Amino acid sequence: MSESLTEAKSLFKSIRVTLAVSGAIALIAGIVVLAWPLKTAFIVTGIIASYLVIAGLVYIGLGIFSGKKGGWARIGHIVLGLLYIVAGVVAFTNLAAATVTLAVVTAVFLGVSWIFDGIVALTLLNKDGSKAWTILYAILSIAAGVIVLFAPLLAAAALWWVLGIAMVVLGIMQIVRAITLGRDEAAVAAAAPAA
Numbered sequence: 744m745s746e747s748l749t750e751a752k753s754l755f756k757s758i759r760v761t762l763a764v765s766g767a768i769a770l771i772a773g774i775v776v777l778a779w780p781l782k783t784a785f786i787v788t789g790i791i792a793s794y795l796v797i798a799g800l801v802y803i804g805l806g807i808f809s810g811k812k813g814g815w816a817r818i819g820h821i822v823l824g825l826l827y828i829v830a831g832v833v834a835f836t837n838l839a840a841a842t843v844t845l846a847v848v849t850a851v852f853l854g855v856s857w858i859f860d861g862i863v864a865l866t867l868l869n870k871d872g873s874k875a876w877t878i879l880y881a882i883l884s885i886a887a888g889v890i891v892l893f894a895p896l897l898a899a900a901a902l903w904w905v906l907g908i909a910m911v912v913l914g915i916m917q918i919v920r921a922i923t924l925g926r927d928e929a930a931v932a933a934a935a936p937a938a
Contacts, residue, residue, distance in 0.1 A: 755924075755925060759921045759924050759925070762920050762921035762924065763917075763921035765917055766913075766914045766919075766920070766921060767914065767918060768914070769910045769911075769913050769914030769917060770911055770914025770917075770918065771914070773907045773908065773910025773912075773914055774907075774911060776903065776907030776910060777907040777908065777911065780900070780903055780904070780907070781842075784842045784903065785842050787845075788838055788842040789835070789838060792830075792831045792832075792834035792835050792838075792841065794831075795827045795828070795830050795831030795834065796828055796831035796835075798827045799823075799824040799825065799826070799827030799829075799830075799831060800824065801824070802820045802821070802823045802827060803820070803821050803825065803828075804824075805824075806819070806820030807821065846895075846896060846899035846900070847895045847896055847899065849899060850891055850895035850896070850898045850902070851891075851892060851895050853888075853898070853902075854887075854888040854889070854890075854895065854898070855888065856888070857884045857887050857888030858885050858889065859888075860884045860888075861880070861881040861882070861883075861884030861885035862881070864877050864880050864884065865877070868881075
């Protein structure tokens with residue numbers, strides 16, 4: 744009985760430590776995003792550029808060393824790998840332009856998806872039980888998408904700030920959860936009469 748209680752306490756402590764560490768990481772990352780938004784955006788773009796170069800090398804390796812594939816498949820893998828490497832190198836050579844381009848492309852895709860989401864909501868109007876909420880949702884979704892398309896860089900910057908703020912808030916909440924986790928159970932256990 745004592746061994747299972749010790750295991751349960753150890754598991755509980757591990758959960759608290761995990762919550763505290765993940766909360767601290769989120770809090771620090773959020774503060775970094777808010778304090779240095781451009782530098783962190785450059786880092787994210789650099790990570791994506793690194794991925795492109797590594798993926799390109801992997802595709803070239805697949806094309807060269809995969810003897811079971813046909814000639815066109817091998818050539819296709821090599822060409823795809825070269826394209827990935829070129830994209831990664833271009834991103835690295837002008838990280839600022841690549842960061843802005845990535846932000847604009849992401850915002851445009853978001854704006855277009857919100858417009859289509861609103862249109863799809865309207866197509867389901869006859870099947871929805873709450874027509875007023877569906878119409879309101881569709882109008883807001885389409886309007887938000889159009890606004891994002893007219894100012895994609897501003898929208899990307901706003902989303903970056905929202906991401907930073909959300910990470911700070913969620914990080915703090917996670918740390919508080921780690922600190923307070925189990926307090927109620929411990930208080931109940933301490934107040935319970937010994938059997």
